[in-house]
Amino acid sequence: MRGIAKSMLTTLSAFTRRPVTREYPERHRPIPERDRAFPILLWDQGIDEPFCTGCHACERACPVECMTVLMKDNPRHTSQGGNSSRRKIIDKFWIDYGRCMRCNICVEVCNFDAIAMNNTWQGHELSVYDRSDLVMDLPQLLSQHRQGNLKEWVAE
Amino acid sequence: MVTPRALEHEFETQDLMINMGPQHPSTHGVFRMVLTIDGEVVRDVVPYVGYMHRGAEKLCETMDYRQGIGYMDRTEYLANFNAELSYVMAVEKLLDIDVPERAQWIRMILCELNRISSHFMFTGAFGTDVGVFGTAFTYSFIQREIVQDLFEEITGDRLMYAYFRPGGLAWEVTDNFVARVHEVLADMRQGVIDIDGLLTHNEIFVARTKGVGYISGQDAIDYGMSGPALRASGVDLDIRKAEPYLYYDQIDFDVPLGEHGDVYDRFVLRVEEIRQSIRIVEQCIERLQPGPIQPERMPRMLRTPPGEVYIRTEAPRGEYGIYLVSKGGNRPYRLKIRSACLSNLQALKHMTVGQYVADAVIVLGSIDIVLCEVDR
Numbered sequence: 001m002r003g004i005a006k007s008m009l010t011t012l013s014a015f016t017r018r019p020v021t022r023e024y025p026e027r028h029r030p031i032p033e034r035d036r037a038f039p040i041l042l043w044d045q046g047i048d049e050p051f052c053t054g055c056h057a058c059e060r061a062c063p064v065e066c067m068t069v070l071m072k073d074n075p076r077h078t079s080q081g082g083n084s085s086r087r088k089i090i091d092k093f094w095i096d097y098g099r100c101m102r103c104n105i106c107v108e109v110c111n112f113d114a115i116a117m118n119n120t121w122q123g124h125e126l127s128v129y130d131r132s133d134l135v136m137d138l139p140q141l142l143s144q145h146r147q148g149n150l151k152e153w154v155a156e
Numbered sequence: 157m158v159t160p161r162a163l164e165h166e167f168e169t170q171d172l173m174i175n176m177g178p179q180h181p182s183t184h185g186v187f188r189m190v191l192t193i194d195g196e197v198v199r200d201v202v203p204y205v206g207y208m209h210r211g212a213e214k215l216c217e218t219m220d221y222r223q224g225i226g227y228m229d230r231t232e233y234l235a236n237f238n239a240e241l242s243y244v245m246a247v248e249k250l251l252d253i254d255v256p257e258r259a260q261w262i263r264m265i266l267c268e269l270n271r272i273s274s275h276f277m278f279t280g281a282f283g284t285d286v287g288v289f290g291t292a293f294t295y296s297f298i299q300r301e302i303v304q305d306l307f308e309e310i311t312g313d314r315l316m317y318a319y320f321r322p323g324g325l326a327w328e329v330t331d332n333f334v335a336r337v338h339e340v341l342a343d344m345r346q347g348v349i350d351i352d353g354l355l356t357h358n359e360i361f362v363a364r365t366k367g368v369g370y371i372s373g374q375d376a377i378d379y380g381m382s383g384p385a386l387r388a389s390g391v392d393l394d395i396r397k398a399e400p401y402l403y404y405d406q407i408d409f410d411v412p413l414g415e416h417g418d419v420y421d422r423f424v425l426r427v428e429e430i431r432q433s434i435r436i437v438e439q440c441i442e443r444l445q446p447g448p449i450q451p452e453r454m455p456r457m458l459r460t461p462p463g464e465v466y467i468r469t470e471a472p473r474g475e476y477g478i479y480l481v482s483k484g485g486n487r488p489y490r491l492k493i494r495s496a497c498l499s500n501l502q503a504l505k506h507m508t509v510g511q512y513v514a515d516a517v518i519v520l521g522s523i524d525i526v527l528c529e530v531d532r
Contacts, residue, residue, distance in 0.1 A: 003357040010353035011291065020298050034330075036312035063223035103226040103318045104326070117312065 028121050033151050037123025038097050039106050039115050041090070041138070043146040047083060049076060050142055051114035052090040058106035058115055066099035067106070068092070093141055097126060098134040118144060119151055171199055178207050182285050182517045185527025189504070189516075196512045201505045205498070208531040213491050220486040221247050221322055221458045229316040231493060232529045234277055237263075237270040238471035239529075240320040245401065246467040246478040247322040250460040258447040259324035264402045265337060265440045266307070266319075267469075268433040272344055273303035274472035275426045275433075278524045279351050282423060285521035286364050292354050299347035306340050322458055324450040337441055341434055348430050356427060365420040369507040369519035372417060379503040382496050383474025384429060385523055388414030388422040395470040406443075409436050419515075419522040426524070429472075459486050466494075473497055473524055493532055497525040 022029055039058075042051045054071025072091035076082030106115050117123075122144065128134055144150055177188035186207035192200035212231050216224040225240055232239035241263060248255060276296040283292025304314050310329050311317040319326050330336070355361045371379075373389040386393060394411040396404040412428035414421030460482040468477040474496025481490040500523045507519045 001359065003359045003362070006353045007355075007358045010295075010350055014295075020301070032309040032312070032330075034310070034312035035308065061223070063219050063226055101226050101230075102313060102316065103223070104312070105222060105226075108222075108326075119312075 031119065031121065031124075033119055035119040035123075036102050036104055036117040037120070038100055038102060038118055038126070039095060039141075040118045040123070040144050040150075041093065041141040042114055042116055042150075043142050047076075049074075049084060049086070050090050050138075051112050052093065053086050053088045053112055053114070054090040054093070055088075055111065057109045057111060061105050061109040063103060063105065064099050064101050066096040068094040090138065093138045094135055095141060096135045098131050116145070116150065120144070120149055122149065169194065176516070178204075182521065183527075184281060184521070184525055185530075187520075187525070187527050187530070189520075191513065191516060193513055196514075198508050198511055198513055198516055201508045201516070203501060203504055205501070205527070205530050208527050210532070212532045213493055216491045217488055221460070221488070224488070224491070225320065226316065226318045229318060230528065231495075231532050232471065232473075232476065232526060233315060234526050235270050235274045235472045235476075236315065236317050237266045237320070238469060238476055240317070241267055241402075242467050242469045242471075242476050242478040244320045244322045245469065246465050246480040247458065247460065249465045249467060250463055250480060250482055251322065251458065253323055253451055253454075255324055256448045256451065258445060259449045260402050261440050261444045262325060262329055262449070263320065264404070264407075265437050265444075266310075267402075268436045268440070269303050269306065269337070269340065271433045271472045272430050272437075273300045275430050276300045276303075276347060276351075278426055278472075279355065279423070282518070282521045282524075283355055285518050286355075286361060288355065288361065292351065295350050295354060296347070299344060299350075302340055302343045306336055309336065321450070323454050324448075328449055334441055334444065337437065341437060344430065344434055348427060348434075351427055356424060362420060365418070365423060365518065365522075367416070367418050367420075368511060368515045369419045369522060370417050371503055371507050375506060376417070376503065379506065380499040381474070381503055382499060383470070383472070384425050385422055385474065385500045385503075387411065388425045389417035390414055395468055395475060399468070401467075401469055403440075403443075404436075407436055407439050409439075419518055422522040422524075457486050460484070460488075468494065471496060473526065473529070474500060493529075495529045495532065497523070497527075497529045501525055501530060 044051050054069050056069050059067045059069045070092040071088045074084055074086045074089040076084040077087055104117060107117055171192050171194050174191050174193060176191055177183040178186040188204040190202045191198055212227045216227055225243060228239045228243045229236040276299045280293040280296030307317060308314045311319040371389055373391045376386045376389040377391060390413055392413055397411055409432045412425050414425050462482055462484045464481040466477060466479045468475050476496055477494030479492040480488050483489040508516045
């Protein structure tokens with residue numbers, strides 16, 4: 001009987017503790033700055049173009065092959081009369097979020113710091129009705145950082 | 157006591173085959189077993205595994221060493237750090253590189269915290285199996301979430317960390333790491349007290365689990381069991397003591413042993429292991445010194461020399477081994493995962509036959525299987 005009484009007491013003692021749950025859709029838990037949601041592309045605010053040069057490094061390093069990258073000549077390169085130092089620039093970029101396993105390898109291999117893991121709640125709440133809607137194209141991938149929604153964190 | 161077998165001729169009873177799983181909630185995943193029952197007594201068990209087979213071993217052969225780490229997470233999703241550790245240690249042994257001291261200590265802390273969170277998952281799920289619906293489960297999950305939150309702060313992901321790298325760690329831990337670990341440990345101590353109060357000393361729980369699912373030490377060895385399920389039968393084999401890896405030889409901790417080899421012992425032993433893990437983490441935190449977390453010279457693409465290694469570590473469920481064969485190049489020629497759950501599961505028939513049907517569930521729960529690890 002003493003053991004059962006002790007069980008009851010344990011349950012009773014929980015009344016004095018603070019709640020640990022949150023009413024999720026209304027309230028969001030603060031997420032750490034290292035949080036890895038899905039990879040997105042970064043926007044060079046200074047020159048107003050993507051950092052990505054379409055070098056295929058992330059595409060080759062991806063374990064699940066969720067990326068498709070196409071590059072083109074940069075029309076805004078200095079030789080063309082522009083103000084950009086990038087000779088090549090990203091033309092088309094697709095990431096299939098349904099396939100991505102969020103391993104952070106694309107971020108590690110990128111030579112231009114052009115890709116990052118989304119560490120905001122928008123990166124997590126991606127429910128869609130159709131699986132093909134999870135294939136993100138270049139404007140979608142760039143929009144988050146272009147609007148300045150990203151908390152920046154760089155791994156040492 | 158009149159056994160059902162003795163009554164068989166009198167009533168002309170016959171055995172009944174019932175199917176349990178693969179969608180049964182207390183099979184901890186997709187696991188199917190066909191029970192042959194005689195009244196309430198189990199006469200035969202045929203387990204069917206493989207519903208969760210994804211070919212992780214074969215997949216790892218098609219990708220380089222860094223890419224394989226992510227797949228190790230997915231084979232053992234309750235103790236990811238322990239699974240990653242075996243893999244990176246195997247690669248490190250092939251490459252013959254020294255890991256910086258700080259990285260090793262952090263690895264140890266994270267692995268032990270992962271053991272705690274995994275064992276809390278067990279106590280909760282086992283409570284549900286036994287019939288303590290919900291209460292023990294939620295209490296355990298509070299503790300598990302606290303550990304998981306710490307992992308998320310460090311690695312960025314709640315479950316699939318992909319944080320260990322051959323040679324060290326992917327990136328430095330957070331600045332407030334030590335303080336946070338102390339916070340988490342304080343919560344864990346409270347959690348152990350809760351679980352003890354709710355289950356360990358509860359007479360109903362003890363009556364339900366004592367003497368059920370017995371296996372002797374010799375039988376457990378014969379079945380190739382390892383980890384807490386083996387130690388509950390009184391066999392003193394803990395790889396952390398028997399074959400120390402990382403810095404376990406510098407740490408003072410006890411290996412709890414069971415006496416009776418029944419379901420209750422397996423439960424109590426895991427609760428005791430949580431206490432020991434707390435002790436280990438405390439000692440590791442004291443010895444943590446600033447320093448590098450990666451060797452100074454690491455190639456961008458790892459290329460291993462030809463050779464083969466077998467590394468085994470003590471994961472929460474037992475011996476998690478990685479057998480790695482390399483023929484040169486940047487990817488393994490063959491990777492074999494020695495899964496503790498698969499070996500432990502072999503003893504299911506031995507432990508279940510002769511018990512009641514209701515006990516089959518708690519025997520399965522007491523082995524603490526992760527079906528992803530069984531099927532790979």
